[in-house]
Amino acid sequence: MKIEEVFLDMDGVLTNFHKGVCDSFDQLYDLSNLSMWDFWKDWKPKTTRTNIIDICDQDFWAELEWHDEGHEILHALEDIYGAENIFLVTKPMPNPGSWTGKKMWVDEHLFRYGDRLIITEASRAMLASPTSLLVDDSQKNVDDFRMAGGQAILIPRPWNSLNRHKVIQHLEVELDMIRRKGREIKMLEGKTLHGHPQFYDLLQKMAELHSRKNHDYAGSENPLRNFYKCKEMGISPFKGIMVRLSDKWSRLESFLKQGVLEVKDESIKDTLMDSAVYSLLAMILFDEQLKENQACPENVNQE
Numbered sequence: 231m232k233i234e235e236v237f238l239d240m241d242g243v244l245t246n247f248h249k250g251v252c253d254s255f256d257q258l259y260d261l262s263n264l265s266m267w268d269f270w271k272d273w274k275p276k277t278t279r280t281n282i283i284d285i286c287d288q289d290f291w292a293e294l295e296w297h298d299e300g301h302e303i304l305h306a307l308e309d310i311y312g313a314e315n316i317f318l319v320t321k322p323m324p325n326p327g328s329w330t331g332k333k334m335w336v337d338e339h340l341f342r343y344g345d346r347l348i349i350t351e352a353s354r355a356m357l358a359s360p361t362s363l364l365v366d367d368s369q370k371n372v373d374d375f376r377m378a379g380g381q382a383i384l385i386p387r388p389w390n391s392l393n394r395h396k397v398i399q400h401l402e403v404e405l406d407m408i409r410r411k412g413r414e415i416k417m418l419e420g421k422t423l424h425g426h427p428q429f430y431d432l433l434q435k436m437a438e439l440h441s442r443k444n445h446d447y448a449g450s451e452n453p454l455r456n457f458y459k460c461k462e463m464g465i466s467p468f469k470g471i472m473v474r475l476s477d478k479w480s481r482l483e484s485f486l487k488q489g490v491l492e493v494k495d496e497s498i499k500d501t502l503m504d505s506a507v508y509s510l511l512a513m514i515l516f517d518e519q520l521k522e523n524q525a526c527p528e529n530v531n532q533e
């Protein structure tokens with residue numbers, strides 16, 4: 231589905247809220263040392279949320295600095311979707327000055343977005359649709375937006391699950407995935423698809439899972455190089471993946487016999503999805519092995 235509108239979060243993506251707080255309390259700002267959003271809880275003397283709200287007045291918000299990579303994130307989105315389709319979205323703090331301060335920041339730094347600024351206490355999931363994209367640093371906002379039917383990109387920051395990812399590299403991989411997804415769905419448009427509609431949703435989810443798991447291998451010459459590690463131990467990648475598939479089947483067998491899961495954090499649906507993905511990868515590795523054997527027949531039966 232083609233993206234028609236982008237909702238771009240401000241704090242933690244474009245504006246550096248954390249540096250603003252550190253500066254206000256004369257604390258050293260070091261992004262690499264942060265691990266949570268409300269990092270001030272560790273300060274001595276103790277700093278409470280009320281203390282933070284009090285200092286976050288109109289001037290605080292109006293004078294925030296740009297976040298690292300904030301300009302690059304905005305330009306990457308503008309290049310693909312056009313500035314006219316991008317909306318800034320931000321949540322005010324209980325300090326009433328946050329409403330006017332945020333507007334003043336946009337007027338000074340991004341005046342052209344003045345009529346596309348959404349300051350709201352409501353959940354941004356209300357904006358979700360199959361043609362909308364949220365770009366946000368909050369895991370919860372991203373999860374909620376996806377659950378509500380929208381597409382979303384989580385910007386890696388120390389306080390979310392992507393804390394070890396590089397911001398721009400991750401953004402480019404995700405944007406590319408969304409573009410390809412749009413093209414793939416377009417390929418199916420206009421064709422009569424028989425069978426259960428959930429089947430096609432699951433195919434899409436399978437593609438997303440494969441792409442996400444391969445995120446760290448983006449740019450690599452061989453996207454399946456983790457499976458090729460088996461070769462170093464004298465096992466073909468095809469046999470290696472068959473072992474992984476058999477592990478998944480053992481798990482399913484065990485569940486059917488005992489009625490309980492040995493590893494609680496992987497559901498039966500996760501196991502079935504992994505089995506489906508591994509089956510497709512096994513087909514690819516089988517084809518690659520055939521090609522290799524044709525090119526070098528003496529390799530056949532060496533294992």
Ligand SMILES: [Mg+2]
Nearest residue numbers: 239241242367
């Ligand atoms: Mg944010």
